[in-house]
Amino acid sequence: MEIWINPACSKCRTATAALDEAGISYTVRRYLDDPPTPEELSDVITRLNLDPWHLARLNEPAAALVADLPRDEAHRADWIRLMSANPTLIQRPIITTDDNTTVVARDPETLATVLKTP
Template sequence: MKFYHNPRCGKSREALKLLKEKGVEPEIVQYIKQVPTHAELEDVLQKLGMKAEDLLRKNEKVFKELYKGKNLSDSEWIEAMIAEPKLIERPILVKEDKAVVGRPPEKVLDLL
């Protein structure tokens, strides 16, 4: 399992704690430092069954300053997330051909 994590985020830390309590030690990707590639994000979105725009953190300052009101393609939104990884909703747990956004954190348990 792969866990896209931001250690500064309380929800992300809480989801990771829940996984560890269940004995799960996922591969942790600190996506702010290890920014996913375009192909990786496409793959995660496919596993989530989401459009790129639906994975954006629209309350982030950078979103409001640079992207609010824009109508971009999925590919362009993915490029925006690569340029500004803070825009990626977190946490995300990926297991085989499925993924979930841990909002609320308990959602990650759906993949166990």
């Protein structure tokens, strides 16, 4: 299992604490220090069954980079490229289980789905 976190994020700390409490082994990726490549981010977005703009943190200062970018298939790669280059735009925490199930664990219900994963 891998979790993409920002250690300053309370939801990320909640998720890692829950994984620790459940005794689940995981690898931490501090995605601000080790940003995903566009290919990695595209794979995650595909597993989440989302469009990139649904995974974007639009309240970040870097959101100005995507503010006028159309939310359509023609601009999907642009969104992914900008999010990869500016990882503060990526929602967190993102957990990928060993079977490649991927979730954005921002709420207790979603987090609970990975805690049940063997």
